[in-house]
Amino acid sequence: MNEQIGPFKKTAIIGVGLMGGSLALALRGKRIFGTIYGFARSEKSYQKLKKLNLVDRVEKNIKVAVEGADIVILAAPVYAIVDYFKTIAPFLKKKAIVLDLGSTKEYIVAAAKKYLPRHVEFIGCHPLCGGEKSGAEFSRKDLYKNAPCFVVNDNFSGFGFKVTKLLWESAGGHVIALSAIEHDRILAFVSHMPHIVSFTMAAELPGYCLDFAGPAFKDMTRVAASPVNVWADIFLSNKDNILNATGKFIEALEKFRKLIKEENKRGVYEFIEKANRKQKNY
Amino acid sequence: MNEQIGPFKKTAIIGVGLMGGSLALALRGKRIFGTIYGFARSEKSYQKLKKLNLVDRVEKNIKVAVEGADIVILAAPVYAIVDYFKTIAPFLKKKAIVLDLGSTKEYIVAAAKKYLPRHVEFIGCHPLCGGEKSGAEFSRKDLYKNAPCFVVNDNFSGFGFKVTKLLWESAGGHVIALSAIEHDRILAFVSHMPHIVSFTMAAELPGYCLDFAGPAFKDMTRVAASPVNVWADIFLSNKDNILNATGKFIEALEKFRKLIKEENKRGVYEFIEKANRKQKNY
Numbered sequence: 223m224n225e226q227i228g229p230f231k232k233t234a235i236i237g238v239g240l241m242g243g244s245l246a247l248a249l250r251g252k253r254i255f256g257t258i259y260g261f262a263r264s265e266k267s268y269q270k271l272k273k274l275n276l277v278d279r280v281e282k283n284i285k286v287a288v289e290g291a292d293i294v295i296l297a298a299p300v301y302a303i304v305d306y307f308k309t310i311a312p313f314l315k316k317k318a319i320v321l322d323l324g325s326t327k328e329y330i331v332a333a334a335k336k337y338l339p340r341h342v343e344f345i346g347c348h349p350l351c352g353g354e355k356s357g358a359e360f361s362r363k364d365l366y367k368n369a370p371c372f373v374v375n376d377n378f379s380g381f382g383f384k385v386t387k388l389l390w391e392s393a394g395g396h397v398i399a400l401s402a403i404e405h406d407r408i409l410a411f412v413s414h415m416p417h418i419v420s421f422t423m424a425a426e427l428p429g430y431c432l433d434f435a436g437p438a439f440k441d442m443t444r445v446a447a448s449p450v451n452v453w454a455d456i457f458l459s460n461k462d463n464i465l466n467a468t469g470k471f472i473e474a475l476e477k478f479r480k481l482i483k484e485e486n487k488r489g490v491y492e493f494i495e496k497a498n499r500k501q502k503n504y
Numbered sequence: 505m506n507e508q509i510g511p512f513k514k515t516a517i518i519g520v521g522l523m524g525g526s527l528a529l530a531l532r533g534k535r536i537f538g539t540i541y542g543f544a545r546s547e548k549s550y551q552k553l554k555k556l557n558l559v560d561r562v563e564k565n566i567k568v569a570v571e572g573a574d575i576v577i578l579a580a581p582v583y584a585i586v587d588y589f590k591t592i593a594p595f596l597k598k599k600a601i602v603l604d605l606g607s608t609k610e611y612i613v614a615a616a617k618k619y620l621p622r623h624v625e626f627i628g629c630h631p632l633c634g635g636e637k638s639g640a641e642f643s644r645k646d647l648y649k650n651a652p653c654f655v656v657n658d659n660f661s662g663f664g665f666k667v668t669k670l671l672w673e674s675a676g677g678h679v680i681a682l683s684a685i686e687h688d689r690i691l692a693f694v695s696h697m698p699h700i701v702s703f704t705m706a707a708e709l710p711g712y713c714l715d716f717a718g719p720a721f722k723d724m725t726r727v728a729a730s731p732v733n734v735w736a737d738i739f740l741s742n743k744d745n746i747l748n749a750t751g752k753f754i755e756a757l758e759k760f761r762k763l764i765k766e767e768n769k770r771g772v773y774e775f776i777e778k779a780n781r782k783q784k785n786y
Contacts, residue, residue: 408716422753
């Protein structure tokens with residue numbers, strides 16, 4: 223059976239920051255996703271979202287935002303997503319499709335299984351875009367353009383996956399389907415560990431060096447401006463993979479240090495040459 | 505006595521790669537520096553430099569390139585600079601001003617004292633520009649524009665320093681005068697250690713992660729494409745400072761890891777907040 227996709231009546235975005243706001247902009251006007259609701263968790267945020275005009279309707283009442291929605295998208299830091307699961311569970315429409323945009327997946331998928339009702343279909347997502355800026359005011363229609371959008375699921379041929387794929391492609395991204403375990407292991411190396419390195423490099427720069435930070439240092443610590451609530455949640459919810467990736471990184475650094483300490487010119491050359499070669503492959 | 509600066513008859517650039525070539529382009533046409541000679545160490549490089557037209561005269565004979573020059577500029581990796589000291593010493597004009605562009609300064613200043621004749625004035629320089637590209641073919645007139653140019657010297661009011669300052673300012677840079685010791689200690693933190701981190705991150709990326717390197721990873725490993733001969737020399741000639749800076753960095757990383765391992769949410773928050781604050785100050 224080739225079930226038809228949409229058109230849907232209502233899509234709800236819970237958490238309208240940079241990611242949620244940009245997704246709203248990208249999906250609005252595509253009739254298939256219906257009216258886009260955005261949940262504002264405070265009066266201040268309500269006024270801001272009204273002014274920014276990112277969604278069709280801003281709602282302060284999460285029940286009103288969620289009820290009757292065909293698709294519910296949770297765009298928030300990892301632990302906030304899990305809290306939202308508990309809050310929205312009683313209001314979800316039968317067979318609604320629930321997505322999240324959290325940066326770690328195993329923890330979230332397990333929580334979804336625990337807290338969401340059986341009748342909904344949950345699909346864990348992680349679009350690789352955004353960066354060090356945060357806040358709805360930075361939203362832009364093309365944030366997801368060409369972005370890899372990881373989708374983790376037990377069932378890559380079901381209706382929920384098809385809708386999710388259509389959604390990311392409508393926003394300009396391309397879908398990479400993989401398991402939550404693979405996702406978290408890979409992201410620890412390509413994203414989480416590099417952020418830890420960047421935060422550490424910025425935090426530990428001696429005061430007398432501040433005036434001398436050149437292009438290399440600035441590029442390497444650009445992401446050290448990333449929001450604390452998002453990243454603390456990532457580090458804690460992907461703990462084991464991150465301890466492994468940073469442990470391996472420190473081991474390799476110690477090897478490099480040893481080569482320098484022993485003035486092993488050949489070893490230093492080989493290390494750098496390996497980096498030169500590898501860097502061309504991604 | 506306010507000694508007049510120039511005009512000079514001849515300036516020689518030994519090592520016409522990205523740095524030397526760009527400097528030649530920036531200084532050519534400024535009459536004060538006279539005819540710009542460039543030394544080519546091989547027939548291949550001679551033909552290439554002829555074609556690129558970066559200097560007024562390309563010379564294959566280092567004696568001819570150097571003799572009679574008022575200013576001699578050595579633009580090469582650290583250990584190559586020291587080799588050039590020995591080679592050019594007998595050909596240097598009385599009271600010539602000799603500059604180098606090497607990235608570490610204590611080692612080079614000591615070698616200059618050892619190998620250069622007493623009658624010349626040596627001024628160690630390190631302009632902070634260039635980056636991961638190398639080769640004369642990437643030369644551009646504005647490479648030094650707004651670049652901080654470190655100058656290390658015992659005497660910041662002498663004739664040689666004045667000429668050097670004029671030279672960097674003519675090329676568009678601004679001079680920062682400091683001691684060789686300070687220079688090497690600072691650069692270990694803001695440049696050398698970050699390069700080691702970048703090389704390590706690129707070299708050690710697991711194969712199954714290659715397809716998933718996002719913007720953060722790419723930015724942090726941009727400089728991992730930097731030339732091996734330049735950087736091996738830097739690491740070995742600034743060994744003690746680099747061992748210190750990388751040692752402190754690893755210590756801080758271990759602290760961060762411990763906070764994650766112990767799920768110390770407050771500690772993780774404080775670490776990231778410190779990075780956020782610091783990052784705004786440079």
